[in-house]
Amino acid sequence: MQVTETLNEGLKRGYAITVSAAELDAKVNEKLVEAQPGIEMKGFRKGKVPMALLKKQYGERLMGEAMQESIDGAMNQHFEDSGDRPAMQPDVKMSNEDWKPGDDVNVDMSYEALPEIPEVDLKSVTLEKLIVKAGEADVDEALANLAETAQDFQARDEDAASEDGDQVVIDFLGKIDGVAFDGGAGDDFPLVLGSNSFIPGFEPQLVGVKAGEEKDVTVSFPDEYQAENLAGKEAVFTCTVKEVKAPVAAELNDELAKKFGAEDLDALKSQIGERLEAEYAGASRAVMKRATLDALDKLVSFDLPPSLLDAEASQIAHQLWHEDNPEVEGHDHPEIETTEEHTSLAERRVRLGLLLAELGQKAEVEVTDAEMTQAIMGQARQYPGKEREFFEFVQKNAQMQQQLRAPIFEDKVIDYVFELATVSEKEVSKDELQKAVEALEEE
Structure with a gap:
């Protein structure tokens, strides 16, 4: 096997690899000898098939394996000897495309080598580490934000109108073309306005209502609604407002903790x-x-x-x-x-x-x-x-x-x-x- 350098320019490398016909033939024979004991063929006992017959039967397929192994071996040996590390997968292709049994195999290999990395004195690197202490004000601010996530609701004054973010407690009954439908009714339901937990367009219509008020809310179910019998249809929900509650942050106490x-x-x-x-x-x-x-x-x-x-x-x-x-x-x-x-x-x-x-x-x-x-x-x-x-x-x-x-x-x-x-x-x-x-x- 012969490896000849054809390019050495910057990090670009090129090599011509020649695997002789004799080397390939020897590798094929080696594979046949290794496989011979386990091969059975009509007219011969297991392990007694003549090498000439084995070569005729399996030589062509084994030749492909021998080529690949020889080329891979040459490449690995080259990288081990040269110390080169390819930046990406090397480009490898046969240069004698008209190859036939008995010919040498000529392969061109090209790649870009990874560069030598210079030594770095890491002790010369100077860095500044920013230190921030969690002050009492920071903790109090975070605690207040936490309390908001655990908010509760308290009843507004009797005549107060609901606002976005309020909770309204409602009884509701939905109808399509004047007929009630399954799943369209509820009692004492606590609905937070702006939570988008009901059909789009439902909650905004309840902004401004008062306790004791009855209001019809007209909405259309989305076309892709999961219940096919309701998808795309217009419905009227008669809502009775029982309470209007304003959001209040939870108290900062042991119970919250x-x-x-x-x-x-x-x-x-x-x-x-x-x-x-x-x-x-x-x-x-x-x-x-x-x-x-x-x-x-x-x-x-x-x-x-x-x-x-x-x-x-x-x-x-x-x-x-x-x-x-x-x-x-x-x-x-x-x-x-x-x-x-x-x-x-x-x-x-x-x-x-x-x-x-x-x-x-x-x-x-x-x-x-x-x-x-x-x-x-x-x-x-x-x-x-x-x-x-x-x-x-x-x-x-x-x-x-x-x-x-x-x-x-x-x-x-x-x-x-x-x-x-x-x-x-x-x-x-x-x-x-x-x-x-x-x-x-x-x-």
Whole structure:
């Protein structure tokens, strides 16, 4: 077997691989000898079929296997000897398409090699960690918001008219063409106006009613309504308003705390404080991660594989196009051209991606099975009732596994950089942290 370099330009590589006819014949014979003991053929005992007959019967099929194995072996040996790592799947094709048994096999292989990543002194990276404490005012604000979600309703004055957001307690009877229908009646039903829990157009007609009032509400069932006998039909609901109640926030006391699983109000405040500081820490980490990537981007410079750049720029262009055209859900749209902006973003992403991969490999960073399971479970929650199907899909889909593994790996490498970098802490206000986060979104 012979491997001859035909191209060495930047990161582009080209090689001509020749597998001699003698090598192929030897590999075919090797396969026949290995298979001979288990082969039966009419007129011969098992394992006693002559090699010449076996070769005539199975040689052509085994020749294809021998070719593939020889070429794969030559490629693997080349990458092991050269130390090259292809950026993408190498392009491999036979150059003597008129090949016939007895000829050598000539193959052309081309690829772009991943560049050598320069050493980075991570200790030279200086970072600032923003620290936000959950103050009493922050906890009180969060507690008040929590109380609103647990709101109750209190009766308005007897002559008060209902407003949007109020609760009206009603008896109702629905009729179509003057005839009552199944499921169209209810007594003492507490309906929150604006909750959209009734047919579209129903609740707005009850804004402004008073206790003791009777009102006919005319609505049309949606065309796609689940009950086919009602779909698209107009109905009149006679509603008797029994009470009009205004929303009031729940009282901040131990009873409220127990509704949210805390022993008392002080315990609930403590839990809220911990949750807020965890949220602040997550936001602070996002800011510091961006600062880390910016610092690393300035520290390194190396050639980038054009194929990776083109693929990344195309993906960025496609993603941004869909963000600008959210009404287009599929991919039936005009070809999207990449711009200098897309290419610039791609250069940063590819460069940092290669650098983080190198840092992670040298630091022996690994994504554990437990971390992958947690990630899959997190994604599976988006498909309620179909969690099992999602798990099975991920198990069979290597690309999906990589999509889930990549961000976990990246975050673990970033944590490794944090450990070695020079990090100072700065206590800031919640508003200052929020501005720093908003700055990330604008970039």
